[in-house]
Amino acid sequence: MTASVNEKARGKQIVLVEDDALIAEWVQVRLKAAGYEVDWLQNGQSGLNRIRRAPPDLVLLDISMPMMDGFAVLRELRYDSKTKTVPVLMMTAQNTRGDVERAGQLRANGYITKPFIAQDLIARVGKLIGAQETKDAQGGVSPQDVSSDPIII
């Protein structure tokens, strides 16, 4: 493993909600290698429950899932004041604009299209976690961050 462990990543917790076990395993390998703590949930409902129980530093949320999809989970998160500000990075295999717009409307913090490579994933996650840290340091949400557009690849 050549991936360097980021000092910022230490102790940061990421919840991964993804129904595909292979992708989930690969993402976990990559994120753990980068120094993050990762908790994987295989469906929307259990993911939502997990996030509500203890809001993590970042949520990696797949959109296409059976029963409760990523949009439904995101909507629930944004209704709840406890989870309203948790950064969410959406993952999807659909590269149509419909999904991008919807993610933006539901105030996702970013959007990454499958297949993606490890470097991209780590960069996006690091950026969102870093932003969170800055916000924490300032002790609140800056208006600029809230209105910022979702990041699209």
Next chain:
Amino acid sequence: MRQAAPTSSKLGRSPQATVVWTLAAFLASALCTGASLNFAREAGHFSAIWPANAVALALMLRAPRATRLWMVAGAYLGMVGAVAASAQGVAWALPGALLLYSANLLEMVLCLLVLSRWAPRGLDFTRGRDLLLFCGLTLIAPAVSATLSTALLTLLPVPVPPYSWLVWFGRNMLGLLILTPALLMISPRRIRARRLKPWRPWDVAAGIVLLAVLIGVFSQTRYPILFLVPPALVLVAFRRGAFGGALGVLLTAAVSVGATVAGSGPIMLIPASLTVRVLVLQGFLVAMAASALPVAAALARQRRLMVSLKKATARAERHRRQAEASERRYRLMADSATDMIIRYTPNGRMLFVSPASQQVQGYSPEALMGRFMQDFIHPDDMPRLIANARRLMDDEAAERRPIEFRSRMPDGGWHWFETNPSVRRDETGAPIEFIDVMRNITARKAAEAELATARVAAGQAAAAKADFLGTMNHELRTPLTSIIGFSDLLVESEALPAAEKRYAQCVRQAAGNLFVLINDVLDFSRIDSGSLRLEPEAVDLPDLLTDALEHVRSAAEARDLELRLLIDPAVPPVVQVDPARLRQILLNFLTNAVKFTETGSVRLHAVMVHEGRLRLAVIDTGPGVPEERRAALFERFSQVDNSSSRVHGGAGLGLAICRGLALAMGGEAGYSPAPGGGSIFWCEITAPAVQADVGAMG
């Protein structure tokens, strides 16, 4: 028979006409007066008839209304002038005549006043009313005139025997009664227009009989056979009507007066004074006129009735024949119409059903007539039909519209029909019945339903295809993510031996190729099925082009190729395009160009073909495309190097997709050989310029 209204004649309007008519009245009355006076003087007694008033009046009635007053004055002066001329040497003749003939003046004015008031459009002697009016006038006007003249006579210094009220009255009355009708009925216009009935042999015979009787009666003085005259006169009136009667009376008057003056005729048998004889003669003539004119009037009236009856009969017959023909036509139409024609009462009872019902509804007309529409109509459709019928009955101006309904067939099945009734109403506007054309539209309905089903099916098929594409996209990308992800991990792994690492790299590369291929296949099927959705937005064009070149920069630098971007100044900086799809086309062209060019340069040109149409061309210095391959270049599954060695990968969909995308963007894509051996891959797309301020926001 009625006198034409003279006011319309051209003569009537000018002053010359007035002078002519006045002169005519003057001359006519002067001549008549002179003749009467001479006749009386030569005969040694007075004239039995006074024609001057009658002739002048007949002239006036033919003259324009405006000239009549002048003519009255002219006639008066004519009479006075004639007296003055014939009684030369008598000192009081002129003032006497002026005084005495004012009675005639009064008579003429009275006649004109009465006639213009009661017969303003002229006299028609064949009408009982006009005849009665005229006879009344011939009694009253001479009576008034005689009364005035008798009164005036007492003012004259010299007595003028043998004038008396009765004589004055009698001769003036006779003049009017006998002469005026005859003169009024002789119409030069009618003679000219040949509207007079031709004289048939029996008419001529009647005239000859009258003349013979008159000569026979008045050429002798032995027998008082005056009674022979009326039958002959009535015969003439009977044959020739009012005009013949008037002429007969005129003839009788002429002969009897002439004979009596000459001392011949039955009147001379009267053993009394001359005055009495004249009175008897006058009485005779009045009786003649009174017997001939009513007969003629009655005959004319009967003839008129006959004519109008004949006309009415002919008209009725013509209408009956027209109605029959029309009835036959409509029956033929109803019989031969392929749609069913029906009439039914407002409560639905069928009064008439055309034979087409057998084909249209399966029932014969006899089976339907007398029955109610409601017995056949589907209960669910009744309310609509009733509402329509009510609407048409209530509002006469209601617009007719076709209504579809189901009706029962003899086999108990329901067929669809189209109806469009109209209401027939009586004179008061109350609805009598409905007239309707019914058409069996079951086949049409079935076809419509089939079409609708087919349309839904086609829509569903398209939706299913789009769904499938979306699902495939997702399903293929998901495992690829794992393949790429895990092979990356293997390639990065330091624990792996070199050979195995090389294998992992092969898997990784193949996965990358597969990813490109999946995208191409999905794009291609989207283009092919028409489900490609463009998402145009305001795009900074120089940015987009630079970015596209950056993508191939490393590959170009590896080969030491020169990369250049040339943008024509006419190209607007911000345009409305789908950036992803435009980039896709450009990357395809640029990747190909870099891939196939060994040395030299790859250039990207942007120019405007015209406003709103952007042309982008990638020009390389590579080997170019052999001529025989150019035509198939943009076809699907074609590759420049189609040999089995296949140095360059790809399914050969790239250019076909580029062309499909360009077409979808309202343009075209193509290839041209570059001068000097290279290739030009170009595309033209619709790219409207966007206002700079809008672009700045995007």
